[in-house]
Amino acid sequence: MAGLATSLGAGAATNSLDQMPDIDTLFLFGSNPTEGHPIVSLWLKKALRIGAKLVVADPRKIWMAKRADVWLNLKPGSNIALLNGMLNVIFQNGWEDKAFIAKRTEGVEELKAKVTEYGPDVVEKITGVSWDKIVEAARLYAKADKSMIVYGLGVTEHKTGTENAMAIANLSLACGQIGRPSTGIMALRGQNNVQGASDLGPYPSSLPGYQSVLDPNARAKFEKAWGVQIKDKAGLKSVEMLDECTKGNFKGLYILGYDIAQTDPNLNHVWKALESVEFLVVQDIFHTETTRFADVILPGASFAEKDGTFTNGERRVQRVRKAIDPLCGMAEWQALCELSSKMGYEMNYNHPSEIMDEIASLVPTYGGIDYRRIDEKGLQWPCPTKDHPGTSTLYTDIFSRPGGLAQFMSLDHTGSGEKPDNEYPYVLITGRIREHYNNGSMTRRCGGILELVPEEYIEISHEDAAELGVLNGDWVNVSSRRGQIKVRAKVTDRSQPGNVFLSFHHPEALTNMLTSGYRDPVTGTPEYKSCAVKIEKTYIEGEWT
Amino acid sequence: MSISITINGRSMTVEQGRTILEICREAGIRIPTLCHDERLEPYGGCRLCLVEVKGMARPLASCTTPVQDGMEITTESTLLRQLRRTNLSLILSNHPNDCMKCEQNGSCMLQDLAYEYDADGDMFKGDKWDLPKREDNPFITYEPNKCILCSRCTRICNEVVMAGTIDLTGRGFRTMPDTAYSKPRTLENCEFCGQCVSACPTGALTDKRGRGFGRDYEMKKVKTTCTYCGTGCNFYLNVKNNKVVKVTSAFDAPVNRGNLCIKGRYGYEFIHNPDRIKIPLIKRKGVFHKASWDEALDLVATRFKSLIERYGPEKVGAFSSARCTNEENYLLAKWVRCAVGSNNVDNCARV
Ligand code: SF4
Ligand code: SF4
Ligand code: SF4
Ligand code: FES
Numbered sequence: 001m002a003g004l005a006t007s008l009g010a011g012a013a014t015n016s017l018d019q020m021p022d023i024d025t026l027f028l029f030g031s032n033p034t035e036g037h038p039i040v041s042l043w044l045k046k047a048l049r050i051g052a053k054l055v056v057a058d059p060r061k062i063w064m065a066k067r068a069d070v071w072l073n074l075k076p077g078s079n080i081a082l083l084n085g086m087l088n089v090i091f092q093n094g095w096e097d098k099a100f101i102a103k104r105t106e107g108v109e110e111l112k113a114k115v116t117e118y119g120p121d122v123v124e125k126i127t128g129v130s131w132d133k134i135v136e137a138a139r140l141y142a143k144a145d146k147s148m149i150v151y152g153l154g155v156t157e158h159k160t161g162t163e164n165a166m167a168i169a170n171l172s173l174a175c176g177q178i179g180r181p182s183t184g185i186m187a188l189r190g191q192n193n194v195q196g197a198s199d200l201g202p203y204p205s206s207l208p209g210y211q212s213v214l215d216p217n218a219r220a221k222f223e224k225a226w227g228v229q230i231k232d233k234a235g236l237k238s239v240e241m242l243d244e245c246t247k248g249n250f251k252g253l254y255i256l257g258y259d260i261a262q263t264d265p266n267l268n269h270v271w272k273a274l275e276s277v278e279f280l281v282v283q284d285i286f287h288t289e290t291t292r293f294a295d296v297i298l299p300g301a302s303f304a305e306k307d308g309t310f311t312n313g314e315r316r317v318q319r320v321r322k323a324i325d326p327l328c329g330m331a332e333w334q335a336l337c338e339l340s341s342k343m344g345y346e347m348n349y350n351h352p353s354e355i356m357d358e359i360a361s362l363v364p365t366y367g368g369i370d371y372r373r374i375d376e377k378g379l380q381w382p383c384p385t386k387d388h389p390g391t392s393t394l395y396t397d398i399f400s401r402p403g404g405l406a407q408f409m410s411l412d413h414t415g416s417g418e419k420p421d422n423e424y425p426y427v428l429i430t431g432r433i434r435e436h437y438n439n440g441s442m443t444r445r446c447g448g449i450l451e452l453v454p455e456e457y458i459e460i461s462h463e464d465a466a467e468l469g470v471l472n473g474d475w476v477n478v479s480s481r482r483g484q485i486k487v488r489a490k491v492t493d494r495s496q497p498g499n500v501f502l503s504f505h506h507p508e509a510l511t512n513m514l515t516s517g518y519r520d521p522v523t524g525t526p527e528y529k530s531c532a533v534k535i536e537k538t539y540i541e542g543e544w545t
Numbered sequence: 546m547s548i549s550i551t552i553n554g555r556s557m558t559v560e561q562g563r564t565i566l567e568i569c570r571e572a573g574i575r576i577p578t579l580c581h582d583e584r585l586e587p588y589g590g591c592r593l594c595l596v597e598v599k600g601m602a603r604p605l606a607s608c609t610t611p612v613q614d615g616m617e618i619t620t621e622s623t624l625l626r627q628l629r630r631t632n633l634s635l636i637l638s639n640h641p642n643d644c645m646k647c648e649q650n651g652s653c654m655l656q657d658l659a660y661e662y663d664a665d666g667d668m669f670k671g672d673k674w675d676l677p678k679r680e681d682n683p684f685i686t687y688e689p690n691k692c693i694l695c696s697r698c699t700r701i702c703n704e705v706v707m708a709g710t711i712d713l714t715g716r717g718f719r720t721m722p723d724t725a726y727s728k729p730r731t732l733e734n735c736e737f738c739g740q741c742v743s744a745c746p747t748g749a750l751t752d753k754r755g756r757g758f759g760r761d762y763e764m765k766k767v768k769t770t771c772t773y774c775g776t777g778c779n780f781y782l783n784v785k786n787n788k789v790v791k792v793t794s795a796f797d798a799p800v801n802r803g804n805l806c807i808k809g810r811y812g813y814e815f816i817h818n819p820d821r822i823k824i825p826l827i828k829r830k831g832v833f834h835k836a837s838w839d840e841a842l843d844l845v846a847t848r849f850k851s852l853i854e855r856y857g858p859e860k861v862g863a864f865s866s867a868r869c870t871n872e873e874n875y876l877l878a879k880w881v882r883c884a885v886g887s888n889n890v891d892n893c894a895r896v
Contacts, residue, residue, distance in 0.1 A: 017776070017800055038738065038806030039776045045707050189775050191867035193874075201878030202865040202892040208875055213888055228883045235881075235888025241862050250860055252852040254845075256877055257866035258892070279848045286820055296845050297833065299822040302815070303772035304782055304789050308870025310770050312777025312800060320870055323767035323782040323789060324816075328823045329838060332869060336876045338838075342846035345884040347876070355872040377799040378777075434736065435807055437773050443808060445815040448683030448754055452732055524891075 002522045003156075003165025004185065007173070007407050009400025011210075012195060014184035015148065016314045016380065016392040021046040022182040025053040025144035027137070029168060030079065030154020030529075034063040035434040037152075037188045040313075044150065053144065055137045057082060058154060059429060060459075060501060061494050070137045073496060076427050076530040077416030078127040079155060083167040084411070085123035085131075086138040088115040090174055095142035097176025104399065105173050107408035114410035126413055142175045146182040153190055153431065157528040159417045161520040166409040173406050179395040188313055191438065196311030199366070199381070200359060204235035209363030225362055228345070237524050242273035251278045256332065257300055259439040261289035262507060265515035265526040266482055283332060286441040289507060298335055299328030306331035307352045309374070311381070315391070317369050318378035416530040417518025420498070424480060424532035426464070428514060429501045431529070436505035443505065456509035457490040459501040460535070465491040470537050478502070480533045483513030500535065504528075548614035553621070565607035565618060566594055576620050577629060577658055579746050580695035581608045583796065584705055584803060591695055592632050593658065596620050604628060630662040637666035639673050641690045648686070649748030652761035655693060672718065681729035684737050684753055684811055689721050691749040698722050698741035698750055705804065710735040739810040743794045743803060754811065755783070755791030768795055772868065773808040780805055782813070789816050853885060862889025 005011035020026075020043035033041035041064075048054055048067065056068040057079075065071045074082050090096050091112050101108050120131040127134075141147045149172055155164045168185060177183040189195070201208035207230070211218035219230045236244065238260075244250035246269070264270045274280060274293035282294040291297050305326040311317045330338075333355065337347040349355050353371040360366050368383040368390075379390040398404035420427050435453045436443040443449045458478055460470065470476055472491045477484055478500070487502070487509045495501055504511040518527040546561045552574060559568050564587060569576050579591035589609040596607045599617035604625060607618075619625070637659060644650050658664070676689040699712050699722045710730060714723045724734060742750045764783040771778045779798035783791040792810050796803035825841030826833040836844075852861055862885070865877045874892065881890040 037774050037776050038736070039778050039801045039804055039809075042705055042804055045705070049704070049707075192770075192772055192775055192777070193869065193871065194775055194867040196871040197865060197867040197869070197874045197892050200871050200875040202863070202874055202881075202890040203878075204888050204891050207882075208878055222882070226879060226883050228886070230882050231886070231888050233888065235859075235890060236862060238864055238891040241864075241889060241891070244860075250862070251856050252849050252861035254849075254863040254877075256863065256873070257868050258864050260864065279852060281845050284822065286815075286818075286822060291822075294826075295828050295848075296841055297822060297826040297828075298841060298845075299825060302821075303769065304767075304813070304816050306870065308872045310772075310777060311871060312770075313775040314777075314800075316777055316800065317871070318770045318777055318779065318800075319768075320772075321767050321769045323765070323769065323784045324787050327817075327821055332873045333876055335838070335842065336873065336880055339842050339846055340876075340880050340884040342842055343850055343884040345880075347879070347883075352870065352872040355875060359871070359875050376797075435732075437808060437812070442772075442815040443812055445818040445820060446812050447814055448737075448811055449807065451683045452737065 003162040004169060004187065006162070007166050007169035007409060008395060009406075010394065011198065012315050012394070013186045013313055014178060014394040015181065015186060017043055019182040019392070020044055020148070021050065023047045023052045023146055023148045024182075025055065025140045025147040027055045027057070027141050027147060027149045028064050029057045029149060029151040031150055031152025031188050032058070032060070032062045032064070032154075032431065033150065033152070033188060036190075036432050037313075038434055040150075040188060053140045055140055057137075059496060059499050061496065069140060070133050072127075072129045072133055072137055074127040074129050076429055076499065077158060077419075078413065079158070079164045080160060080167045080411050081118060081123050081126040081413040082129065082134065083171055084115045084118035084413070085127070085134050086141070087111070087171060087174055088118045089135050089138040090142050091115065095139065096174045100176030101174065104179075105406045105408055107410070108174075110410045111170060111174075111408040114412075141171070141177070146180065147175065147177040148183055148186060149177075150186045150188060152188045154529055156187075156189075156520075156523075156525055158530065159518045159520055159527045160414055161525045162522040163409070163411050167411050169406070170408055170411075173408060179393070179397075181393055184393065186313070190432070193310040195313060195315060196309065196317070199311060200363065204237055208359065209365060211363075222362060225358070239519065239524050242270060245273040245277040248276055253277050253279070254281045254283075255290060256283050257285075259284070259288040259290045259441065261293065262439040262510060263504060263512060265512050265528060266517040267510060267512050268482060269517060283335065284441075286445070288439060288441055289510075301326035301328060301331040306333070308333070309352075309356060315380045316378040317366070317374055317381065319371065319374060417527050418481075418516045418531045420532045424534045425498075426533050426535060427499050428478070428480070428531050428533040429499055429529055430504055430511055430515060431501065433503045433505070436503065438505065440505035440507065455488065456503060456506040456511070457488045458535070459490050459492050459495045461495040461497045461499070462491055462493065463497040464495070464500070464535075465489065468535060468537060470535075475538050477536045477538045478514060478533050479536075480514040480516070480531055482516070485509045485511065485513055486538060500533065548612065550612055550614070550616040550618060552618045559612060561612065561614075563612060565596060565605075565610050565612055565616075568612055569607065569620060574620055576607055577661070578608060579654055579658070579693065580697060582697050582701065582744050584744070585697065585700050586704060588696065588700065591693075593629055595625055595628055597622060597625060626662065629658075630664055631668070633659050633662050633664035634666065634668040636693050637664050638669040638671050640666065640693070641673070642666070643691070643748075647691070647748040648751040648756050650760060653748055654746035680753055682731065682735070682737075684739060685730060685742055686751045686753040686756060688749050688751075691747050692721055693747055693749070694720060694722075695746060696722065697744035697746065701740045701744045706736060706738055706740050708736050708738075711741065737807045737811065738805065739807070740804060743805070743810075752791060752811075754814070758790035759785045764791070766793070771809045773812060776800060778805055778809050780809055789813050849885065858886035859889070861885050862887060862891075865890065865892040867892060
């Protein structure tokens with residue numbers, strides 16, 4: 001979300017889900033909400049039902065692409081070229097919102113100059129999308145009264161993820177499609193509490209609430225509240241910690257509820273790091289790939305066993321409530337308090353509501369939030385004071401950057417870290433399916449769901465399947481420069497020739513053995529959405545096809 | 546535009562363009578309904594929501610009638626009571642007498658209304674459906690005999706989910722909601738969101754995996770937020786004997802208004818899966834041994850402290866998870882700064 005933070009001020013979705021039915025043009029970018037965010041998709045479907053136009057940018061022929069007015073079936077990794085092309089069209093035709101640009105943004109001249117480099121020839125070649133479609137998409141987006149961009153991990157999980165998000169912000173700003181209800185940019189992200197986990201802190205360079213460890217005032221505030229001295233230098237990012245582990249330089253690691261050894265890319269590397277660290281504590285509700293490496297495993301409590309809050313994708317802080325006692329005796333927050341106290345730093349809370357009160361006193365955007373106020377409907381941050389009603393639309397008058405103006409960013413297409421070649425001719429896109437969740441440790445333990453989707457499969461186009469001699473249900477070996485897995489093929493028109501798709505929900509087929517180690521240099525987000533693979537038909541011992 | 550109407554003699558100013566039912570519900574005036582669902586477009590099928598409007602020859606369905614300036618509306622009268630009783634008696638004439646064993650007993654709208662209006666299943670004599678119960682998929686049980694043809698299931702599947710799995714099939718007495726060619730629901734034709742189940746006012750559609758665990762009124766219902774994706778849907782965990790046995794819709798939820806997907810509605814069984822780690826484990830010589838919380842936390846504290854002493858706080862850190870609560874993420878950030886003394890804390894929140 002660093003991209004949106006740079007352009008607009010905050011790394012968060014600008015608008016609200018209940019505004020979706022009133023959209024005039026929906027621009028869906030690298031997001032498959034009918035699978036990844038099914039209930040968001042219901043509000044988008046409602047908009048379509050009552051007449052909204054739909055533009056979809058996605059290499060896969062997803063449900064929404066089939067119903068789109070314009071489907072931009074771009075090549076993976078060509079997001080910026082596509083968006084620059086659209087902006088080029090918009091400026092050429094004078095479809096931009098000149099008043100909005102003049103009053104609320106800066107940097108437009110550089111952007112204008114930059115996008116002139118993205119004419120029909122260049123853009124068609126990079127994206128594989130015909131110019132006509134790009135013009136039509138630009139028109140539908142720019143000319144509508146209320147256009148909203150809904151984007152997903154297809155934007156962020158690239159080496160250029162941060163820049164991709166900035167390019168999206170450019171488009172929205174140029175057309176003045178932001179700062180009003182049913183416009184703006186909604187980022188749909190992977191896990192349930194991504195927003196809250198970002199807001200509240202575990203970052204090496206910032207304290208809870210995006211308050212930099214380099215800022216002496218922020219440090220002073222937290223030092224006073226916490227009674228310790230805080231280092232004025234950013235700590236290590238997770239990738240860096242792992243690298244240091246591998247080198248033998250990092251000694252102790254506590255992993256809370258995160259299956260890094262299945263869900264991180266380039267698994268061989270991760271496994272080596274986890275093997276090398278001297279002392280590893282993992283806390284989780286199930287044994288995972290990661291717990292194998294632990295020196296101590298602490299049990300975790302599921303969401304049904306504890307009180308707390310999650311912050312959803314529209315910045316709404318909502319209650320999680322304890323329905324049953326923790327099966328393992330205590331919830332993570334209690335274990336953390338005890339551990340901390342045993343290490344000599346007292347942490348004492350009777351209830352998570354007291355932790356939220358402490359958060360509210362230190363994080364300005366959460367300042368007005370407490371358990372009593374959020375009991376019924378939650379509250380959307382920014383909610384700075386106890387009488388503030390919360391914020392459903394961001395940036396209605398100013399952007400949260402110094403000076404209050406939004407920043408256009410001039411960007412160049414650089415592409416994916418790893419591109420297909422003769423040896424590895426297919427682009428592997430990874431993502432989620434509706435039925436399962438992440439490493440599958442939860443959904444694979446729900447009887448009915450496992451019955452429906454018991455195993456991983458690779459989605460492959462009819463054309464590629466024919467060429468490889470692969471039929472629906474055949475076993476194939478999928479390999480990249482880093483590893484190999486064996487899965488069944490699902491031949492489908494969702495995949496376009498040259499692209500294949502895998503989820504990462506099943507430990508028997510570790511998709512992330514294949515994915516590359518390329519990352520967004522700003523956020524460290526792995527390039528899950530594109531790497532080069534080859535596919536060979538194979539058989540399983542004793543099984544006849 | 547604002548207009549003036551009276552309801553049951555009480556005058557009020559309301560916004561134009563809304564239905565009588567909507568206005569009444571907001572004003573706390575109860576009107577019985579069966580085919581109405583706030584998630585759906587008005588339908589007007591069950592004729593239970595009839596109200597009298599002065600000057601109109603016959604009562605009108607309040608769920609489909611928009612308010613108009615000067616309307617004088619009556620929601621309760623002897624005539625309305627009679628009409629509702631007749632409609633309910635008609636429905637009961639083709640409904641099995643199965644309440645004592647029905648999964649829906651205690652949370653069935655038909656049962657409640659039949660009781661309230663003293664409906665009589667013998668008022669009209671006619672054929673009764675005698676179709677087998679269908680449990681041909683992992684999640685949804687269908688007892689066609691209990692269907693009252695309100696069409697809520699088919700409408701939510703087509704209008705809201707846009708899955709097109711089920712529709713009203715057949716004609717006349719043979720009309721019933723079903724899949725094309727009566728095929729079992731599979732991933733080929735159905736999303737298993739259970740929206741149809743949540744819409745059904747009777748015991749015709751029920752959650753297969755929650756059946757038999759107890760009556761609705763025996764459940765402790767705890768409203769919470771989904772643990773799966775960032776949409777943040779709310780629902781009720783249904784708890785009996787300290788066990789989560791089912792999930793039901795929270796229709797007032799700000800984000801999802803009672804709608805749920807397969808993971809939210811049917812993704813709860815992992816909670817009581819026997820694989821859950823319930824006891825801390827300490828690895829000695831490559832093998833995990835069970836330990837008490839005290840023992841495990843003592844060991845963790847001692848090891849971290851000695852690593853910090855020996856190598857410095859810069860060599861110790863933590864990863865947190867976007868699956869944990871806000872409070873836990875905050876505490877972990879605090880723990881690394883305060884108990885460890887470094888800034889080495891990061892999460893996967895970027896994904
Ligand atoms: S489960 Fe969902 S998709 Fe399937 S029939 Fe019911 S409403 Fe339709
Ligand atoms: S199955 Fe239930 S929801 Fe569907 S038409 Fe019959 S009674 Fe109505
Ligand atoms: S019910 Fe489905 S859409 Fe809603 S939060 Fe849960 S996983 Fe997401
Ligand atoms: S609720 Fe109005 S006709 Fe059924």
